[in-house]
Amino acid sequence: MDKRFQVQFVNTAENELLRDAIARWGISRRALTAIKFNGGAIFVNGEEKNVRQRLAAGDVVTILFPLEEASEGLVAQHGALSVVYEDEALLVVDKPAFMSSIPSREHPDGSIANFVYGYFEQQQLASTVHIVTRLDRDTSGLMIIAKHRHIHHLMSGQQKKGCIHREYEAIAEGSILKDQQSIIAPIGRKDTSIIEREVREDGQFAHTDVTVLARNNELTHIRLKLHTGRTHQIRVHMAYIGHPLAGDELYGGSRSLLNRQALHCRFIQFEHPITKERMQFESKLPKEMTTLIY
Template structure:
């Protein structure tokens, strides 16, 4: 059985060359090069063709992608993945707090990537692990994982064009006085740390919208929308305006009430990379988050 990933498209107009139609289907030049030289194939109506082949309306184009090389350094592990949605292209999961997205020196096992590698093996999915939306180890909530590098590419392009939307809820220290605000402040690595980030004039552009949901005695419950995906973006931006996340000791938050940053991805929405159907997913707040809100 051929385990190579395949996609089919129907041509909608006459006169295109195959390479132009493939570009319209979202196939990048890099992907097309891999198809041509690394063990893939292109078919039109069941006949193998090259990229200069002229097409007619109604022709069926089949793209067979090369086999992916699964990272030998990523250990397959078997544990519970809270799968919210799955189809032939992607997974949406609900990540608990205290689980890393990928292995690290401090946490070499038990990550989302380890479990997805094991799950793919059980399901016979010949793919490496493609994390589309990462979450910090102590952040909980919705994550998107692609089942193939081409799907990862399409979803990454959606992130760049802001078609892929992500919203979070957080509990931050102090009373956030402005009910709605946009934080547009570039983020870069802190010179004295390999982990910590900071707002920096020479950093990468970063944009976060903040809306206050409720004020507590000492904290504020806020909803945040990401327009960019910089490392630690929400944590850095909230600390920058003087309201670090509760539990986020890296950026000035106190851990007396919670031993992790109070941050949860509650909402993702994106057009399905193959069908264009708008996919919307929501996640309930975890127990520790709710308990903190009720205090």
Template structure:
């Protein structure tokens, strides 16, 4: 299996180690290149990170092949691929499917199926899921095919350069057509699963836009400015408008059998080309029916 590799061009005379850092290669990734079978070439010749680059030198980083963890079982299953190249895989996940295996659902997850897909395609990588969705949430999921790419995507998320927009159906009718919920979220002291708004929690911010009111519920669009566990579900429940179907956070299942939440838009900067990529996913059938 051909290893993943990237080539850069030196803009000036600089120590190779410093240049690699400037290109976004983390110390952890560099260590894996050095000690796990990777290589660094300058103008086709292998060098160490102490090498001094000259302007216009071509630096090729050959990343080591990655092995899938023994705990992740590769399984056949349907996979809706929205976009794929040597660095990224964008999947449209159906509702009622785990993103990764859990104790309650050890098989059938998106990760299990992607592992088999990687195996069949000869992709020498373990699984790096950059944007995870809850089991009941449908929509776009971004997967990196390499540890370095995952690191670059994580940096984008920290710098708020990656945008995820959701559509949801919530109980009641919101008074304002647009609002920003800025409330810290932490683990609920009486549960290992639930989160809640609490002052000692992590900063969390969600933008909400009302699209339409219905009899007893509303159709809203949301943008995550942070990525806390259960963030949308907790924030909407906190303001008194829980998701339809989200019985964990106060929603009722009389109209829909799962939390009515869909990741419909994903926007990111490609980690190797620098191009802006935008993806969209239509609402799943159960949510569309309620509209």
């Protein structure tokens, strides 16, 4: 059985060069080079062809990508992985708090990437791990993971165009008076830290919408919609308006009620990179967050 990842298209244009059709279908030049020189193949109606082939309307084009090699140093681990959705192209997983998205010097194993690689190994899937939407270690919720470099390329294109829609829920300190507001403030790295970010004039444009769901005198349950994807955007913006997230010590929050930032990716929506179907998934707010305010 051929383990190479493949995609298939039905051509709609008459007398089009295969090379041009491939570009129109979103396959990058880098991927095309790998197909040509690293063990991939292109078939038209079941016969192997090169990119100079001219296509007729109705031709079926099958593209086989080279086998992938795992990222150097990534160790396969088997264990807790909450899979919300899976098909031949991608995974949607629900990440618990206190689990990194990828290994780091401080946390060299036990990450989502380690467990996904172990999951792929069990499936005998010839792929490395391509994380599309990353979450901070202490943030919980939904993540998208591509099963192949080409799928990652397509999903990254959606991200750049703002077509992957994510909503978060959080518990912020203090009682936020406005039911709805938009925070538009540029974010950049703090001069005294390699990790911490701040609102600063020379930062990158950042836009967050905030909706209040419930409040008391001490805390506010909020829903947040990101229009941009800056590092620590929600945490920085909430601290900027004087309402840091509960548990977020890095940005001024207190850990007296929760020992991590009270932030959860609860909703994600995107266009499937192959079928073009609009897909959406939801994840319930963790109990340790709901009990803070309800």
